Each structure stands twice: as structure tokens, then as C-alpha cells.
Amino acid sequence: xxxxxxxxxxxxxxxxxxxxxxxxxxxxxxxxxxxxxxxxxxxxxxxxxxxxxxxxxxxxxxxxxxxxxxxxxxxxxxxxxxxxxxxxxxxxxxxxxxxxxxxxxxxxxxxxxxxxxxxxxxxxxxxxxxxxxxxxxxxxxxxxxxxxxxxxxxxxxxxxxxxxxxxxxxxxxxxxxxxxxxx
Ligand SMILES: CC(C)(COP(=O)(O)OP(=O)(O)OC[C@H]1O[C@@H](n2cnc3c(N)ncnc32)[C@H](O)[C@@H]1OP(=O)(O)O)[C@@H](O)C(=O)NCCC(=O)NCCS
Numbered sequence: 001x002x003x004x005x006x007x008x009x010x011x012x013x014x015x016x017x018x019x020x021x022x023x024x025x026x027x028x029x030x031x032x033x034x035x036x037x038x039x040x041x042x043x044x045x046x047x048x049x050x051x052x053x054x055x056x057x058x059x060x061x062x063x064x065x066x067x068x069x070x071x072x073x074x075x076x077x078x079x080x081x082x083x084x085x086x087x088x089x090x091x092x093x094x095x096x097x098x099x100x101x102x103x104x105x106x107x108x109x110x111x112x113x114x115x116x117x118x119x120x121x122x123x124x125x126x127x128x129x130x131x132x133x134x135x136x137x138x139x140x141x142x143x144x145x146x147x148x149x150x151x152x153x154x155x156x157x158x159x160x161x162x163x164x165x166x167x168x169x170x171x172x173x174x175x176x177x178x179x180x181x182x183x
Contacts, residue, residue: 002121002125003120003121003122003125004024004121005117005120005122006070006071006085007069007070007075007122007125007128008068008069009066009067009068009069009125009126010047010065010066010067010068010069010140011063011065011066012047012054012063012066012067012079013047013058013066014055015053016067017051017054017055019069019074020050020065020067020074020077021067021074021075021076021077021113021114022113023113024079024109024111024113025047025050025072026043026044026046026047026050027044027050027052028049028053028086029048029100029154030079030086030087030088030089030108030109030154031049031050031053031070031085031086031087031088032049032053032087033087033090033091034106035049036088038166051121053085053090055082056089056175057081058100059080061081061085061086062137063133064079064080064081064085065077065078065079065080066078066126066129066130068093068112068118068126070114070117070119073114073134074113074118075112075113075114075116075122076110076111076112076113076117076122076123076126077109077110077111077113078107078109078110078111078126078127078130079107079108079109080099080105080106080107080108080130080134080142081105081106081108082104082105082106082163083100083101083104084100085122086106086108089106089108089145091177092145092173092176092178093172093173093176094145094169094170094171094172094177094178095170095178096173101141102140102141103138103139103140103141104139104140104141104143105139105141105143106142106144107127107130107142107143107144107155108144108154108155109153109154109155110123110126110127110130110144110155110156111154111155111156123156123160124160124163124164127160128161128164130142131164131181131183134183139183140182140183141180141181141182141183142178142181142183143169143178143179143181143182144166144176144178145176145178145179146158146160146161146166146176146177146179147175148174148175148177149175153176158177158179161179161181162179164181165181166179166180166181167179167180167181
């Protein structure tokens with residue numbers, strides 16, 4: 001899908017960590033759920049924790065996030081990694097049961113943070129770029145927890161994923177099913 005908008009999609013690395021758009025830059029819901037719930041840290045400290053996570057996960061797994069830019073400004077963000085690097089996946093009822101399955105990557109966030117740029121094909125383009133990246137790296141599937149009745153959810157609504165070829169893997173919580181695409 002072509003967006004018709006001039007965008008650049010960049011891997012997240014040391015040099016652009018500061019560009020992760022808010023509110024995502026200071027959100028550790030998936031990475032450090034206990035710290036997120038306790039809210040003892042301030043925004044700046046959460047941003048530091050988030051950057052630590054990115055540096056460690058990039059070293060261990062490789063690219064684990066992307067930023068979309070328009071005219072040099074970040075407008076969207078995505079994050080993905082093996083499930084054991086995203087502890088917060090355990091808090092969802094529609095979760096992967098049992099041991100971490102080899103070769104399955106969890107998409108925790110896909111968010112067009114700048115509202116002006118929604119509904120223009122950018123989300124789909126970002127998702128397809130991630131899918132291509134993971135295919136090239138030899139992974140077997142990508143999963144996410146989507147939301148059924150509305151889009152307000154870290155990675156967006158069920159319909160968006162159905163449209164992009166995902167199927168429902170676990171429907172224990174019908175509002176937030178686990179969805180999977182074989183790569
Ligand atoms: C959901 C989201 C990622 C989709 O990205 P997008 O660039 O707006 O979507 P696209 O233009 O690529 O849409 C592709 C298709 O996905 C589906 N889709 C997109 N947004 C949808 C929505 N809100 N509800 C249902 N389906 C949706 C549609 O089928 C759409 O195709 P169509 O326009 O031909 O009908 C984006 O709109 C977003 O980030 N919304 C905010 C979500 C939010 O509040 N997140 C909280 C994070 S903590």
C-alpha cells in the first residue's frame with residue numbers, strides 16, 4: 001500500500017533513541033510492568049529505562065523498533081522482540097501458553113502518535129516493513145495482542161491485523177485476542 005505521504009522508516013538504534021515519540025518514549029508497560037504499575041519513577045527515569053531496554057535488546061536480538069519520520073519529525077513508532085524480552089506479555093489473558101516458542105516475535109506497539117497521519121496507509125506500511133524485516137531474519141511468526149471493539153490499544157485493532165493476514169491464535173479474552181501471522 002502506498003501512502004502518498006513523504007515518510008522515512010528508520011530502525012531504532014543508539015543515534016535516534018531520543019526520537020521515540022511520546023507517550024511511547026517514557027512508557028515501560030511491556031518492558032518493566034512492575035515499575036510501570038508502581039509509578040515510582042518520573043518520566044525522565046522511565047525514558048532512561050526504556051533506552052536501556054532498547055540498547056540491551058538490540059544487542060541480543062537485533063533491530064527491535066522503528067520510527068516513522070515525516071519532514072524529519074517522528075510521527076509513529078513500533079516495537080517488537082521475542083516474548084521473553086517483553087515481560088508485560090504475561091499480564092494478558094490471551095497469552096501464549098507454555099515455553100517461549102522459538103522463532104515467534106511479539107509486536108508490542110504500533111502507534112501513529114501524530115493523529116494527523118492516521119488512516120493514510122502509514123500503519124500498514126510500517127507493519128509490512130516489520131514483517132519483511134523479520135522474514136529476512138528467518139523468523140517463523142509474528143504475534144500481537146489486538147483490540148476488538150476499538151483502536152485504543154498499544155498495537156491497534158483486530159480489523160487492522162485481519163486485513164494484514166493475521167488470524168486469532170488465542171481468544172481467552174475476546175476483547176484482546178492474541179493474533180498471529182506466519183511469515
Ligand atoms: C491503528 C493504527 C495503528 C492504524 O494505522 P493507520 O495508518 O491509521 O491505518 P491504515 O491507514 O494503514 O489502515 C489500514 C487498514 O487497517 C484498518 N484500520 C485502520 N485503522 C482502523 C481502526 N481505527 N479501526 C478499524 N480498522 C482500522 C482498515 O481496514 C484500514 O483500511 P481501510 O482504510 O481501507 O479501511 C493507527 O490508526 C493508530 O495508531 N491509532 C491510534 C491507536 C491508539 O490509540 N493506540 C494507543 C497506543 S497506547
